[in-house]
Amino acid sequence: MPATSTPPNRPRSGPRRDEAARLAVLHAADDLLVEHGFGGLTVEAIARRAGVAKQTIYRWWPSKVEILLDTLIADSEKTLPVPESGATADTVRGYLRAFARFLTRDPAGQVLLALIAHAQHHPDTAASLHERYLGPRRAREREMLARAVESGEIAPRLDLDAVLDALLGPLVYRALTGSSIPRALVDTLVEDLLLPRAT
Template identity: 75%
Template sequence: MPTASSQPRRTRSGNRRDEAARLAVLHAADDLLVEHGFGALTVEAIARRAGVGKQTIYRWWPSKVEVLLDTLIEDSDKRSAVPTEQPTAESIQAYLRGFARFLTRDPAGKVLLALMAEAQHDPATAQSFHQRYLGPRREQEREMLARAIDAGEISPRLGPDATLDALVGPIVYCALTGASVPRGLVSTLVEDLLRPRPK
């Protein structure tokens, strides 16, 4: 699957000052979301916090959702990337633990949760969220499982998507409800779903 970072970027008229402004916008959007929530987040507030004109934001992004998606893609690539090396059950477990930390402890994880929530109410957000983030990431995760199966590292009884839903779903549910991820949850999921004992 193409990595999230390999998705086409919007053309930006770019010198270093433009890149600095772009990063300032992404950081401002991230910070304001954590401070005030999705509903109170506006392009005007992002521009004010980033120290750029509102027209600068609209030149690069059509909406606050697209700003947040760029923030999410960059933060996920840095702090919760899907492993690209030959996977093992242990490395998959480490990836899931890192994803749990990203969602429950990292402020950037709140962007993912906010976009998930907004996607339930707004079809345009749902479409962009799936095209730009969820779809590419799910494909990366499928490839991770396929490589581990081919190497004999795991033997899931469920298909790839059902396996991923069963692995990631409880983590996301905990994060969405504000609960901590129980100790031992990830290792239990990996043992039960990826390395089931023969009957």
């Protein structure tokens, strides 16, 4: 007896999502943000580009911010993983160089910058961005630095959270203002903030 199957265009109820439709929505949101900016991004446009019903999107995500966060989380894990092994100054330097490329060349980097900008005037966005993305990533970045400290490879002059702010802040600022991020900037930050001074 042949198995019955649900027609592909039948709306799903509850939290279950069709994976192909979910990915289509995330890719559409990513592309449209790059094309039109955060202000020009609408759920209606995402639905049209993804080929899904607007009601489907609202059933899965409460807002375009949450769609963009899902996009950012998925893309960051693929293109900007925080190193989980290795504990050297070069490990940190490599991560910072990858972060600079992410901010200036990767569409997902534009998503991050757009969400940071939007969060300045929208507390709900700020809270969600911190809870879902910045907080978990900061914890992994802190662990990366802690491993390097324990191995004696680096000697930060600040506590780990402050040194992360000092390392990442200039890169984000330059990207937010449309400036390039010179390779020498990353090298200088690592040398000045992490490496022990010769005596």
